[in-house]
Amino acid sequence: METISFGTDGWRATLEEFTTPRVRMVGQAVATYLSDEGLEAPVAVGYDARETSRGFAEELTRVLCANGFDVLLSERDRPTPLVAHAIVDRDLAGALVVTASHNPPEYNGVKFIPGDGAPALPPVMDAVADRLAEPELLPASEHGSAREVDFVDSHAEAAMDVVERMTGTPIDVSDLTVAYDAMHGSGRDTTDALLERAGASVERLRCERDPDFGGTGPEPAPENLEELIELVTAASDGDADGSTVDLGIANDGDADRLAVVTPERGYLDENLFFAALYDFLLESADGPAVRTVSTTYLIDRIADAHDESVHEVPVGFKWVAQAMADHDALVGGEESGGFTVRGHVREKDGVLLALLAAAMHDAEPLDDRVDRLLETHGTVVQDKTSVGCPDERKEQVLADLEAEIPDAVAGTPVEDVNTADGFKLLLEDGSWLLVRPSGTEPVLRVYAEATDEDRVAELLAAGRELLEPLL
Structure with a gap:
């Protein structure tokens, strides 16, 4: 259970950690959560084009069915938004999608999408994480059924209608x-x-x-x-x-x-x-x-x-x-x-x-x-860079940064500091510099916006210089 860590958008890991037993535990956690919420509607299961994704999706389907849920399994790998749309379109209890999104092929992941089709908020994911456990199977007579479904047409119709x-x-x-x-x-x-x-x-x-x-x-x-x-x-x-x-x-x-x-x-x-x-x-x-x-x-x-x-x-x-x-x-x-x-x-x-x-x-x-x-x-240019930082160090580095916020960045006074996510330094000339922790990688992100590329590069360099003594 300690290996399964839900980040910004579900759980992602290399295939050394992303194993069938752990995926089944995630499936059980979602099944328990849905049951505890009194939800009985079917659940969708989707997956991406990775070599292992279909197999993991089938494992999730087995666990959900063994907990009494009917499952709509995507007939092939399909986009995550099609699965999210199917939740609302078909009034489902939620969905699980096996995907590592843009990560390299040695990764995989799984995300839970609740019944409103929107990304799960932290209280929901915390509740799922609290229920991680080995699968608990109901008697066969109480199992749900699974069938393959094509999610394409209904989403296409909805997209055309929206536009x-x-x-x-x-x-x-x-x-x-x-x-x-x-x-x-x-x-x-x-x-x-x-x-x-x-x-x-x-x-x-x-x-x-x-x-x-x-x-x-x-x-x-x-x-x-x-x-x-x-x-x-x-x-x-x-x-x-x-x-x-x-x-x-x-x-x-x-x-x-x-x-x-x-x-x-x-x-x-x-x-x-x-x-x-x-x-x-x-x-x-x-x-x-x-x-x-x-x-x-x-x-x-x-x-x-x-x-x-x-x-x-x-x-x-x-x-x-x-x-x-x-x-x-x-x-x-x-x-x-x-x-x-x-x-x-x-x-x-x-x-x-x-x-x-x-x-x-x-x-x-x-x-x-x-x-x-x-x-x-007015012209706007933005860019970003990353500074390596282990996940366990991010909180301390940001705490140290709070005490080191400068009065000026790259020669321009800091007018205000936004702490909605990390530290966003708003400068008097309208440019800004943002430092925040990545939710998916062991890095700190540094962003900058200004009126030209040279100024953005100058701000990013200043951001790196601000962080390096703290790492």
Whole structure:
């Protein structure tokens, strides 16, 4: 039990620690929790494209059935947001998803999603952790049943409906050619199929299942999307061979996040995509935005221009989801590429957002929209780095940092300190520096935002210098 540690988004570990007996203990903990809550509805079980994921999903299914629950097991690896949507769509008690998201192939993980389809909050995960135990099997006559289910169609219909309701018009992106990179993950045959359903022509990259993800982690970062970037930017660089790709989209391993590639910018910074998304949605709807403490203040400037508000929360989509419910927010997101919108399940959804990205680009090229926003609200540049720090040292390092907060950073006075998640130093020139602990890796994250790349690099260097004596 000591080896099973629930972090920001469930339990992840290397396969040396992520073993069948421990996975079965997680299944038992969830079954006990649901029973103690008086829930009797079926439970969904999903999984990603890793070599071991289907087997672990079947083990979870056996444990849940042996505790009296009927189980809807995904017929193949599918995106996590499809499973989350199925909970609400089918009025289920909750779901378990076997996935390590963007982590390398030597990892796996499992996450529990409660009955509202939103990420589990700490009290729920603490209650599950308190119930970790060897499986307790009911008599065979009391076992539930399991059946395989396809979660794709109902989610696709919901995604189309959400976009059409938000824009006020039927979605038709038949003028677009979209290059889609599944990174060998679970978005294949799902995100690309949804784009085609909306009328787009789709060129596919890495849309074959590879449990090793080509030897790397399925993280849609610029350095992992070189082929997609080259394909999309070729026309603007004058290298097109007669075919033109209008937009590029990639998902991470379980397709709850996305990356967007545009002809002019190449990889579109997630902060800028969030700003464009909010601006687009405000053309036909109203409402506040929710962003994490590490996400750009450009969102706030757009909100101010529309007499809207922004709610800042700690990093972790569970906090975004909670704030969206509390404030009836129009959109919620984080700088790592996770977003959802009002009227949809409150879980980040890289499949839905791929469709929204296409609709946005069809209405106005994303490069043009971003150019307009930056011209109107000012240039914003953000970057981040990591500093190695063992998990057991993070709390002490942050406590030491509290006593070492400087009066100025990189020559600019500190105007205020935000402690919502780590320490965010707000500087007099409008730039900021954030130091916070990672919830998934043994590192401290350092973020900075300013008006140009050189200034951001200067702030990040100052952040590292601030931390190094404390490690």
